[in-house]
Amino acid sequence: MVSLATDATLGLTNLDDEITVDELELEGELPPWLAGSLLRTGPARWDLGKQTVNHWFDGLAMLHRFTIDGGSVSYANRFLRTKAFAGAKDGRVGYREFATDPCRSAFQRVASLFDPGFTDNANVNVARIMGKWVALTETPMAVTFDPETLETLGVTKIPATTGGLAHPHGDNGKALSMGVHMTGRPAYRLIEDDRVVGKLPVRRPAYVHSFAMTERFAVLIEHPYTVNPITIPLSNKPFIEHFEWHPEKGTRFVVFDRRSGRHVADWHGPAFFVFHTANAYEEGDDIVIDLCAYDDPGIVQALGLQRLRAGEPIPWARLERFRLRAGGAVERTRLSDEPLELPRIDYGRVNGRPHRYVWGAGAHSDFVDTIVKVDVTTGETTTWRDGYPGEPVFVGRPGREEEDDGVLLTVVLEPERAASSMVVLDAATLTELARARVPHHIPFGFHGQFSRA
Numbered sequence: 001m002v003s004l005a006t007d008a009t010l011g012l013t014n015l016d017d018e019i020t021v022d023e024l025e026l027e028g029e030l031p032p033w034l035a036g037s038l039l040r041t042g043p044a045r046w047d048l049g050k051q052t053v054n055h056w057f058d059g060l061a062m063l064h065r066f067t068i069d070g071g072s073v074s075y076a077n078r079f080l081r082t083k084a085f086a087g088a089k090d091g092r093v094g095y096r097e098f099a100t101d102p103c104r105s106a107f108q109r110v111a112s113l114f115d116p117g118f119t120d121n122a123n124v125n126v127a128r129i130m131g132k133w134v135a136l137t138e139t140p141m142a143v144t145f146d147p148e149t150l151e152t153l154g155v156t157k158i159p160a161t162t163g164g165l166a167h168p169h170g171d172n173g174k175a176l177s178m179g180v181h182m183t184g185r186p187a188y189r190l191i192e193d194d195r196v197v198g199k200l201p202v203r204r205p206a207y208v209h210s211f212a213m214t215e216r217f218a219v220l221i222e223h224p225y226t227v228n229p230i231t232i233p234l235s236n237k238p239f240i241e242h243f244e245w246h247p248e249k250g251t252r253f254v255v256f257d258r259r260s261g262r263h264v265a266d267w268h269g270p271a272f273f274v275f276h277t278a279n280a281y282e283e284g285d286d287i288v289i290d291l292c293a294y295d296d297p298g299i300v301q302a303l304g305l306q307r308l309r310a311g312e313p314i315p316w317a318r319l320e321r322f323r324l325r326a327g328g329a330v331e332r333t334r335l336s337d338e339p340l341e342l343p344r345i346d347y348g349r350v351n352g353r354p355h356r357y358v359w360g361a362g363a364h365s366d367f368v369d370t371i372v373k374v375d376v377t378t379g380e381t382t383t384w385r386d387g388y389p390g391e392p393v394f395v396g397r398p399g400r401e402e403e404d405d406g407v408l409l410t411v412v413l414e415p416e417r418a419a420s421s422m423v424v425l426d427a428a429t430l431t432e433l434a435r436a437r438v439p440h441h442i443p444f445g446f447h448g449q450f451s452r453a
């Protein structure tokens, strides 16, 4: 258990400034081969005026861009101009967020059965889907943006899904995603680009944030944190508070064949809670899935904004391997004792195939304060600590032979400067290579992607 110190609360403080800096102050040296943009999204405004949202996940979305070009780094940040952003202009949330609800009349609640009015506050992840850069959250609303200016270009409702889209996979130029359809007849849906290619009806869907993909299969991890969806639109309780923990039911691994879209198998294992899978692959007739496992969904409440700002303790995940045996057994192994979340791999090369390294963010003192590298073949774990870093995005050196030959890009809050930097680490050794200083703090965010020049 860790807790948030006052130093780290700056990362949960509104950032109102939108700036463009052509050349950030740079310490150290960037690798000459490194060129492109780190694009990130995250919450940046929680205190709306008349209302403060309930959860870290519910702040208004802001994009950040770090462009590395010719040995220097430029930076820009912009709020997403969404309906949720406009709706919060009067000082309150305008849409139903993860853990914060607008006040709605009984009539509005019934009307939402027919038109749920999903939030487009896309503060979870960015991805390139069907040739466009989009910011994503856990609703069907994808927000397209210009990767250079960060201007919001539009909001597209992707009708195929009603959730789970914040972590699509990419393969052969196609985006593969999993949706949790909660209205009408609830179902898990496998989605390729904007097309439903498979579905499985489910009475009580789980809260699903990401899914695993191998070369042949898509695996939805149905941990026992589930909901009766009909209760959601009719109440004024926030979305996530409808979910209930039933550990006695264990976890079901729901396997779809990617080619046919068919639900082909289920495995049943012990109860645990998961936000993020790291990678998955087939080995003989087994399916191997590495993921960040929690004992239970206590993390969901622990990341409540008021609790974080008050410094209450946070449970942390560990990197674990689940081997789904051909005979039906599920074997669980801890890969490292180091806390690890926000996992990243050499995605372009090893996604869906056996991998050796997982990088992530961990915590030792009061919040996310560590970058972690785990060699999953040996359990050897390496760490780097300085300030409060976020998700480490791996960028491989072109032409590399070793899986860890590259860099990690991570945004670090520096409490002594009351501002943030983008830090470049050697992905093999976790030694610091360079640090580009931003003139303001960057609120703690979630995910980003690197767009090569």
Ligand SMILES: [Fe+2]
Pocket: 124, 166, 167, 209, 275, 276, 446, 447
């Ligand atoms: Fe995520």
